[in-house]
Amino acid sequence: MASSSLTRTSSPFSLPCFFFLFFSCHSLLSSIQSTEAYFSISALLPESLFNSIFLHKDNNACPAKDFYTYPSLIRAARCFPKFGNVGPLAIRKREIAAFLAQISHETTGGWATAPDGPYAWGLCFKEEVSPQSDYCDSTNKQWPCYPGKSYKGRGPIQLSWNYNYGPAGKALGFDGLRNPEAVTNSSETAFKTALWFWMTEQKPKPSCHDVMVGRYRPSKADLEANRTSGFGLVTNIINGGLECGRAGDGRVNDRIGYFQRYAQLFGVDVGPNLDCENQKPF
Structure with missing residues (x-):
């Protein structure tokens, strides 16, 4: 992260x-x-709002139909008590909206003319379609790949690579290297992996949580790279190598579109630095 x-x-x-x-x-x-x-995030994200946000996650066209449930998200969030729980009310709501926007982009099933618009189709997929590789970094000796296993994108944040599955599994209580499929076998585990990534600092990257609640303090190198706090920096943390440092990237704009819709539903503004087009990737 x-x-x-x-x-x-x-x-x-x-x-x-x-x-x-x-x-x-x-x-x-x-x-x-x-x-x-x-405090349970259910106070800020009641089930009625969750359903308004994810209007089509259980559509028959979505491969993840009936997988991502509201109770599973609330149970998963209990393992991360600082999520949506730090700072003034507006910051807490904005963090939740930002998290939901990012996982919506990662799992989107929307398109430009989709019913209710393209930003009503988050949580449509639970695993990567047609992965380009098994996402095994063989140079990583701390988290070695297990023979025959694929570390493709899975779950709301599309957790990928052995160096993410290993530590996520260790933190959450499953063997991420030998059993990466656990992420798509349990809705609660899937949400936990997304929250683990969101809350965990992976130097030199800060955590997405710290960025959204104002705890991120940029280094001199960060300032020189124009990596300033805001939703755009979260995108940089998640997929900056492919999406940041370029103008008008469609993937970045899709993330922003989700965030703008969700922030409106939460009744908060989106804050500064929405995109990462002028940021150098980490």
Whole structure:
């Protein structure tokens, strides 16, 4: 795959919540700071809004029909209590809208003249169609590929490459290298991998979360590369090597289109630096 004024409280997690997180989220707990209160994102993303956002995810034309469910997303988010939970209300809503926009682009089934418009067709796919390779980086010795396995894009964020499957599986409690199919066998696991990528810093890249909540502090190299906070920087983190540093990229514009629609539904503005056309990739 870094600080503005934060709303804080000294209240820790309740005991039942702690045990739920411990048994459900494995090693993720080691990075959770319980000084920030946990509120379910369902308060900001009720099921009615989720359904308004993903109008066609269960259309018969979508290969992921009935896979991505609202309860699975809410359960997955419990493993990442800072997601949608840092900063003022507008920032929290904007982060959720940005996350949903990015995963919508990654799984889109929309087209220009689609019913309800192209930005109503997110979460239509759960795995990459016609992958160009098995996405095995054989030079990565820390997360070696398992024979016969493909690390193609899967799940809402289209997690790909062995160096993502390995650490994601370790954090979430499944063997990402030997069993990458786990991402498409469980809706909750699929959402967890997307949130893991969103919340995890992968140097030199900051986390998408830190960028959207104002915790990103650009280095001198980042400033020289024009990598400034905003939705465009999130796109750079996710797929900057292919999409950023060029004008009018259709993929970038598609991500922006989703974000603009979702931000409107959440009742927030989209913030600065929507695109990454003037940013150097990481």
